[in-house]
Amino acid sequence: QPGDIVAVESPSFPGILQALEVVGLRALEIPTHTAEGLSLEGLELALEQWPVKACVVVCNHSNPMGARMSDERKQQLVLMLAVAGVPLIEDDIYGDLYHSGERPKPAKAFDHTGNVIYCSSVSKTISPGLRVGWMLPGRYMASARQHKYFSNLATSSIPQMAVAHFLEQGGYDRYLRFARQNYRQATERMRTAVARSFPEGTAISRPQGGFVLWVQLPAGVSGTLVYQLARAENINVAPGLMFSISNKFESCLRINCGNPWSDRIDHAVVRLGALAHEVQARSI
Known part of the structure; x- marks a missing residue:
C-alpha cells in the first residue's frame, strides 16, 4: 500500500x-x-x-x-x-x-x-x-x-x-553461448582499460556475469563531476548518485560494457580516465 x-x-x-x-x-x-x-x-x-x-x-x-x-x-x-x-x-x-x-x-x-x-x-x-x-x-x-x-x-x-x-528452435541457447563469451571478454577488456587509465586507488568490481562495472574513484574525487565533464564530450557513463535515494555513491560510476569493443570506446575510456585525473587534481 x-x-x-x-x-x-x-x-x-x-x-x-x-x-x-x-x-x-x-x-x-x-x-x-x-x-x-x-x-x-x-x-x-x-x-x-x-x-x-x-x-x-x-x-x-x-x-x-x-x-x-x-x-x-x-x-x-x-x-x-x-x-x-x-x-x-x-x-x-x-x-x-x-x-x-x-x-x-x-x-x-x-x-x-x-x-x-x-x-x-x-x-x-x-x-x-x-x-x-x-x-x-x-x-x-x-x-x-x-x-x-x-x-x-x-x-x-x-x-x-x-x-x-x-x-523452441534452440536459437536462444546458441545465442546465449555467443553472448556470454562476448560479454565476458568485453567486461574484462573494459576492466583492464579502466585500471590502466584511471587514478591510482580506483576500485573496480569483478562481476561474474552481466555487462556492467561498478567503479569507485579515490577519496575526494567526484564521480558526478567526472560524469558531467564526460557527458559534455559525448562520453556516456552513469553517476553513482543515480543508484540511491539518499545521495550515496558520489565517488562512484557505473560503466556499461555491452557494446562491441572499438577504437572509439578505447579512446573514450582513456579520455574518461584523464577527466578523473583532472577532477582529482582539482580536489587536492
Whole structure:
C-alpha cells in the first residue's frame, strides 16, 4: 500500500527506485557488497527495526554492482524473509548472462512456501524492444493476475510468439553461448582499460556475469563531476548518485560494457580516465 516500506539493495537499479516512487512506496536501502550481494546482516537489522512489507533483490549479477549471491546466502535470504512473513521479489533478469560455469540458481529455487515472486525477461538477453517478461508469483498469484489486468490487460501476442519460436528452435541457447563469451571478454577488456587509465586507488568490481562495472574513484574525487565533464564530450557513463535515494555513491560510476569493443570506446575510456585525473587534481 502507498507509504509502505520496501527493502532494496544499495546501490540499486534506478528503474526499481523509480517504480517504487511512482506507486507511493518507500525504499529502505540495505548495504550491498560487490561480490556477495545484499548484506543479510543489514537486512536482518532492518526487519527488526522497520515494518518492511517486501524486499526486492537481484541475486544474480545485479546492476550496477554485478554481484552474485552464493547459493548458501540465497537460501538464508529466502528463509529469513519467509520467517518474517515478508515477500521476496526476485529480479533474475541477468541470470542467463553468467560468464562461465553453470547457470546460477535463482533464490526461487530455494522457495518452499511460495513467498518468492520470481520475475525475469528477455530485455537484457534477446532485445529490450520485445517487452516480454514473466513471473512466478507463488502464493500471490491471484493478486498478480489482478494487477496485470489493471495495468495493461495483456501483453501483445506477436512478440510472445516470436520469443516462443526462438526458444523452441534452440536459437536462444546458441545465442546465449555467443553472448556470454562476448560479454565476458568485453567486461574484462573494459576492466583492464579502466585500471590502466584511471587514478591510482580506483576500485573496480569483478562481476561474474552481466555487462556492467561498478567503479569507485579515490577519496575526494567526484564521480558526478567526472560524469558531467564526460557527458559534455559525448562520453556516456552513469553517476553513482543515480543508484540511491539518499545521495550515496558520489565517488562512484557505473560503466556499461555491452557494446562491441572499438577504437572509439578505447579512446573514450582513456579520455574518461584523464577527466578523473583532472577532477582529482582539482580536489587536492
